[in-house]
Amino acid sequence: MNNSDLQTIIGLREWIALPELGVVGLxxxxxxxxSTSALHATDISEFERGGKRWVRFTAHLGTLVQRRHRCEAPLVTRKTIKSSNGHVQTRYVVRTLLALGDHLWPVEFxxxxxxxxxxxxxxGSKALMDGKWLVDPARTYVQEKPQTLTSPGAQ
Incomplete structure (x- = not known):
């Protein structure tokens, strides 16, 4: 495996940032x-801005130390999702930039x-295909942790 291969590999868990939402270190x-990516959110409400539909929500960012961050994003659509346990739920879908390593690309959540x-x-797999990542499930935290909201050399 050469060095350029390492730049496209990610592990089972990785550090990411959502710069448009003001979220780092997640x-x-x-x-x-x-297939679809998901973000833990509560207090979701829909509103209008500039003639377009938006959602306001609280993103929950920590497990051991609870952190909450109030976010706003344009609403892409609503989607019916069937979970692995068979539960069906209608969810709001937003699109925002995701930073992983030195890559930056739009992802729907x-x-x-x-x-x-x-x-x-x-x-989920759609975001992984869009980001052109290869997953090595035996590894974790392969990519560097995004340090800032705008990563230098972001793609």
């Missing part, structure tokens, strides 16, 4: 079995309650 679980889950953010 641990994500990589889930190739889920469904907003849902993940309070019983260890990871507040799940990165």
């Amino acid at each position: 641990r994500a679980k990589i889930d190739t079995g889920a 469904t907003l849902t309650c993940r309070k019983t889950m260890r990871y507040r953010l799940l990165l």
Whole structure:
């Protein structure tokens, strides 16, 4: 494996940032079995800005130390999701930039309650394909932790 291969590999868990939402230092679980990415959010409300639909929500960012961050994002759509346990739920979908390592690309997230889950953010297969990542499930935290809201050399 050469050095350029290492830049496209991620592990089962990685540090990410959502710069447009003001979120840094969030641990994500990589889930190739889920097509859609999901973000733990509560207090979700829809509103209008400039003639477009938006959502306002509280993102929950920590597991051991609870951190909350109030966010706003344009509403992409609402989507019906069937979870792995068969539960069907309609969720809001937002699109925002995701920073992983030195890559930066737009990802769609469904907003849902993940309070019983260890990871507040799940990165699904659509986001992985868009980001052109290869997943090595035997590894974790392969990429450098995004340090700032605007990563130098972001792609």
